Amino acid sequence: MGFISLLINVLNYVGIIAFASSGAFKAYEKGLDILGGIVLGSSVALAGGIIRDVLLGVFPPTNIVYLPYAVTAITASIAAYVFYPLVSRFQEAFLYADAVGLGTFAAVGAEIAYQHSLNILGIILMAAITATGGGVVRDVLAGEVPVIFRRDIYATIAMLGGILYVVLRPVVGGEVDILVTAVSIIFVRFVIIMKGLDKSYVTIRMVWHGVNNREKEALKGK
């Protein structure tokens, strides 16, 4: 294994651990038991890739049969759940680790979709599903509206990463492309986290008719 694929692998495991922890934390905060922690944690880390594989016709999905991924996800979930009071203080660190997961998962998802000859829209979709599908499953199982619908400079960046991947692929080849795409997404997310932009919604609804106006209409609609 060359240096580049080693690096992609390391980033991938950082992502699995960060995603699994986010699910286990959510389970803990919702008062679920440790099984809930393992299921939610593993879902965040593995479900995005499983959904991608099902849609591409890859059976059984890699995330189910490739033991190192599953074992890492389960171990990280248990650790995050059990040591919640200790580790949940380092929220900042987990935010950055989560960005690593978002970037790597999106890039790997784009590559796999590319290998299955999907068109550009399909590649963007698979990048987004691989990177954010697990979080959507976590939120649905926890009875919440998926958080990605509320902070659009998260999933959107995974999609933009998919476009970057498609543009670069014919020029630099698969491995370098995965790394460049992943690092680009991670870099953008790091800047967003450091500048605190994650909470500033820059969406069309504001441009069109200020938030307050909008919120009132939403309430009327109920």
Add this chain to the structure above:
Amino acid sequence: MGFISLLINVLNYVGIIAFASSGAFKAYEKGLDILGGIVLGSSVALAGGIIRDVLLGVFPPTNIVYLPYAVTAITASIAAYVFYPLVSRFQEAFLYADAVGLGTFAAVGAEIAYQHSLNILGIILMAAITATGGGVVRDVLAGEVPVIFRRDIYATIAMLGGILYVVLRPVVGGEVDILVTAVSIIFVRFVIIMKGLDKSYVTIRMVWHGVNNREKEALKGK
């Protein structure tokens, strides 16, 4: 392409636009951002067919790789979200367009299930999933109990359409059958909308022991 398949195609696109709009409206009303609008809108328009294809073993699902469907769904979602204050006034028109989608999706779903040699129960199920699966995904993602469970003269009609399809298929062949099934469902829904029957629940629970009685028992059960 003959006249009949052209007509089916037109009805199908009307359905995609109507379904996508319903998802984008829901996203707007729930205060989600425009990405939520695109995801919810595209889900309603495409997820039913994707679930059907996955269950039948068609990979990748048509709704993911056939660009005209996906582009129509995304464009309609964006338009419905951005112009919500303008277009949401024409709720009546969207109800009728939605009926077109229900009928066409159910008929096309039945045809595809038939081509995969499913038995009658499977065909009915695929008609219902194709027509209503997207709406269920929308409601689950929006954190609500799926609306089809509360208005049974909606999904039930898709199922009855599936039966009609099976009965007619050996007599009239695939294309005519799709059109007749779709138009029949659309016609019944139009009548229901015009007569305002959609809100009059004609369900067994009323026949058995009046609503009030029932509601009390439901409360006791909690």
Add this chain to the structure above:
Amino acid sequence: MGFISLLINVLNYVGIIAFASSGAFKAYEKGLDILGGIVLGSSVALAGGIIRDVLLGVFPPTNIVYLPYAVTAITASIAAYVFYPLVSRFQEAFLYADAVGLGTFAAVGAEIAYQHSLNILGIILMAAITATGGGVVRDVLAGEVPVIFRRDIYATIAMLGGILYVVLRPVVGGEVDILVTAVSIIFVRFVIIMKGLDKSYVTIRMVWHGVNNREKEALKGK
């Protein structure tokens, strides 16, 4: 068909009826109409096996095309919904029937995963998904956090059954193994129900830092 496979079959149908009833009851208690009862009931009885088949690449899933299963699930759902006021009194009996479903579904799921050459983690996962996936779908569709996350001596036992299955398989062969695994799970659940242990959460969060302490932290986390 030998005696053992006949017995497995009988247990399997008891499970389908028990699971379908639990879904139909939930629909009734939530005020859904009879279609909601059929969909929720059939989901609990069939969705676990459908998800397992999709993940293993079995298309179309057995639970969709094998009519006796589907017809039993639908019939039981209708009966449970219509006669809710009469049959819901026998909650104890349904608890035991549910245990029969949990054991049989988990054992059958493990066998099918084994036939598809999954590793031990995959077999445990498929046992758990087959046995509890339907209940998760029911709870998500009903807008609730899945109950299995709150009572971990339920799903956990399905997983332990998966391990038992793997250990026994090379010794006793498929059919006897299914029966022994199913009966073991059923026996453990019967004891848990009879001793009322289902409500006593024996989870790591208690061992680590008493419930009260934990609950407070969970509230702070919100």
